[in-house]
Structure formats: C-alpha cells, structure tokens
Amino acid sequence: AQSVTQPDIHITVSEGASLELRCNYSYGATPYLFWYVQSPGQGLQLLLKYFSGDTLVQGIKGFEAEFKRSQSSFNLRKPSVHWSDAAEYFCAVVPRGTNAGKSTFGDGTTLTVKP
Amino acid sequence: GAGVSQTPSNKVTEKGKYVELRCDPISGHTALYWYRQSLGQGPEFLIYFQGTGAADDSGLPNDRFFAVRPEGSVSTLKIQRTERGDSAVYLCASSLIGQGNTGELFFGEGSRLTVL
Numbered sequence A: 001a002q003s004v005t006q007p008d009i010h011i012t013v014s015e016g017a018s019l020e021l022r023c024n025y026s027y028g029a030t031p032y033l034f035w036y037v038q039s040p041g042q043g044l045q046l047l048l049k050y051f052s053g054d055t056l057v058q059g060i061k062g063f064e065a066e067f068k069r070s071q072s073s074f075n076l077r078k079p080s081v082h083w084s085d086a087a088e089y090f091c092a093v094v095p096r097g098t099n100a101g102k103s104t105f106g107d108g109t110t111l112t113v114k115p
Numbered sequence B: 001g002a003g004v005s006q007t008p009s010n011k012v013t014e015k016g017k018y019v020e021l022r023c024d025p026i027s028g029h030t031a032l033y034w035y036r037q038s039l040g041q042g043p044e045f046l047i048y049f050q051g052t053g054a055a056d057d058s059g060l061p062n063d064r065f066f067a068v069r070p071e072g073s074v075s076t077l078k079i080q081r082t083e084r085g086d087s088a089v090y091l092c093a094s095s096l097i098g099q100g101n102t103g104e105l106f107f108g109e110g111s112r113l114t115v116l
Helices: none
Strands: A003-005 A010-014 A019-021 A024-026 A032-038 A045-050 A056-058 A064-068 A073-078 A087-094 A109-114 B005-007 B010-013 B019-024 B031-037 B044-050 B053-056 B065-068 B075-079 B088-095 B111-115
Touching (some): A010 A019, A019 A109, A024 A073, A032 A064, A032 A073, A045 A056, A045 A064, A045 A073, A073 A087, B019 B088, B019 B111, B044 B065, B044 B075, B075 B088
Parallel strands (some): A010 A109, B010 B111
Antiparallel strands (some): A019 A073, A032 A045, A032 A087, A056 A064, A064 A073, B005 B019, B019 B075, B088 B111
16 A cells, blocks of 8 residues: 655754654655645645655755655755744655645654754 | 635534535635644545536545535535544645646645534
8 A cells, every 4th residue: 555654753853953854655656755844823835846857856944855766765854953943744745647636645743943 | 815715713513513614725726625634644635626626536534524616716625414533624725736737735724623
C-alpha cells in the first residue's frame, strides 16, 4: 500500500540551530512530493515541491528539501531556525500525473523552537 | 477576501444532528477540495470539485457525508446524523488548476467540528 511516514512526531531545536525533518514514502514509482507548514490559526501553506529534475529543491522561508530516490526520502532542511518557524510540518505525496489535491499527507512533525 | 474562507470556525453539535460547513474559495479558482484532519494526523482527502461538479468523491467516508458547489464558487460540506467520530477539523482548499495538473493549493483555516 502507498504510504508516507514522518518518523518524528515532535522536534525541539534552539533558535539559530539547523533543522532536518524526515519524510519517507512507499510508492511504486517516484511520486510528486510536497512539504507544507501549518501555523496556529493559519491554513496549511506550501513550502516547496518536487516533480522532477534537480533533487535539491528550494522553497519559501529559507527551507530546502532533498529528494533521495535510493532512500525513498524527501527530508526538509533549514540552516538556521527562527522562532517564527515553530509550527507543524507535513510531508505529502501523490502519484505522478495525479491531481496534487489528492495528496496523501503524513501525520506531521511539530517543531518547537527554544530561545 | 484574499484567501480561502471557511465558516464556522468552530461548531459544536450533538450526536445525530445535521451540520453544514461552508467554504468560500479564492475568486477565480476552479478547483476546490475538502479534507478532514483528525487530532494528531495529517489532512485526509474527502472530495474534489472542478467547477460545479464533484470530479472525485472517493474520500467521503460514507453516505452521511455530501458536498455541493452549485455555482462553481462557494461549497458546502453536509454531514447528516453526526457521530462522535466525525469530530475533526474540516479543511477546504482551492487552486487555479484541476485534474491532471499540479496547481498550488491554498488552504483555509478550517472548521473545527465537535460532536458531543
């Protein structure tokens, strides 16, 4: 069965430290891949997406993600975390050629930022 | 407004009652989606509209759930005979592009439904 896993339910980092959030998927072929952020009182917002091409993808707010086919992973990274990055982060996948709105979402990783 | 608007933001109801949740998408967006997000989980796809028609309702959990979009803009998610297990945040999203494309989704803040 197709699935997406975010192994870390909760991560705490200090402000200014680097961040990596993990995402693993299980699909028959490389799907389209997305990262979203959900801040309190706000709707989900797309951070970045991978369809094809360069496996290192740049997104908004200084985030990037690297697609690794051999590991079926699409980990999200940020070199220096800001207090405003505290939020819940969701990885999402959808089979190639399928409407992005039918994405399967992981269960999310909650990020806490320590001052 | 500029973004996707959902009302009510919170709804508390009793088991067995009927509930309607409304979504007002970004003006001009032809595609509209409904999701359900249970506590501690990611959003789960329910139904997708392209224009006025439901292009894909494969995510609706049972026939108590129904959604309409009569004029191709505002959509209403309708839940009959609510059950405690229906308690969740119901999210709506819209995009410029629909089936076969990968237009960015814009999400509303959601409607939190609590069934007592």
